[in-house]
Amino acid sequence: MGLDADQVQRLLAMVADTRDEEIDCGHCLAGMAEFVEVSLLGTELTEALARIEEHLTTCPECSEEYALLRELLREGANS
Amino acid sequence: MKVEVPHEEGTERVSSAVPRKNGAARAYAPSVKRAPRTNDEWIADLRSRGAEQTAALADLRAYLLRALPGCLDRRGGLPLELIEDVVQDTLIRVLDRLGDFEGRSRFTTWTTTIAARIAMTELRRKRWKDVSLDDLTADGMRPSHSTVDPGRDPEEATARNRIVRRLLELVDSDLSERQRTAIVAELGGMPQEEIGRRLGISRNAVYKLGHDARRKLQLGLEASGFDAAAIRAAFMQER
Secondary structure, eight states: OOBOHHHHHHHHHHHHHOOSSOOOHHHHHHHHHHHHHHHHHTOOOOHHHHHHHHHHHHOHHHHHHHHHHHHHHHHTOOO | OOOEEEETTEEEEHHHHSOOSSGGGGGSOOOTTSOOOOHHHHHHHHHSSSHHHHHHHHHHHHHHHHHHHHHHHTTTOOOHHHHHHHHHHHHHHHHHTGGGOOSSSOHHHHHHHHHHHHHHHHHHHHHHTTOOHHHHHTTTTOBSSOSSOTTSOHHHHHHHHHHHHHHHHHHHHHSOHHHHHHHHHHHTTOOHHHHHHHHTSOHHHHHHHHHHHHHHHHHHHHHTTOOHHHHHHHHSTTO
């Protein structure tokens, strides 16, 4: 199986969005609890939390986990 | 799971302190009548050895089980036994990492981030268990068909073709075999932790492998006159 047109374009999009310094999934997990609470409150992100937001836009796995986290908090909720 | 923690009378396995899903679990009914714990109370109770720890673990377990089955059902679902394992693993990891909690969020939110990661890991393992890296990477980066819409303006099509050709040259010349494998598998939709499982490296290591590869391609394209703005102009206007 080779790459189709969509995959080539996704690779180019990933390359175009690449930053010299990016946090990895471990760092993202470490800050995710604070990030989700700040996001739900709608308050301003610190620089460290902004990097988590950047990671979430480029990492599909962390993004999936973040979506599940938000649902779990909404439904199970901090009660 | 073998997690050892200090204990007054030696050591004990943390897993033995975690309420089980079967008969023993019924002895640890959640203490639903008490007021919600503060972060400090969670930490103190979980660090204690005795009734406070047992009650705190039972409360955390009940809290996690309140929403996990429904949320996982919407993602393909896990058998109840595996959901119980997810909760069990979460409690073990929470006890193991209490020192990592910095109090920047509610304790239950922190616990839920750990549960979300463990649950998604199980879901991905289930989804990808029968797929090998070879299935996804057999033909490497060779495009399976034209990457350019034949109906596009010829000049735009030429610009896009030049970028794609240079990208694929760089993939061949500048990336290691492992980097190529990781990138192709990721483009095939395989999650990083599943790629890592097959390569024998961690999810973080896969992320770094991919980041180093993307950075090399980015620098190579820039050196050829195709910076991020040029790529976006050629390919992403319609998105």
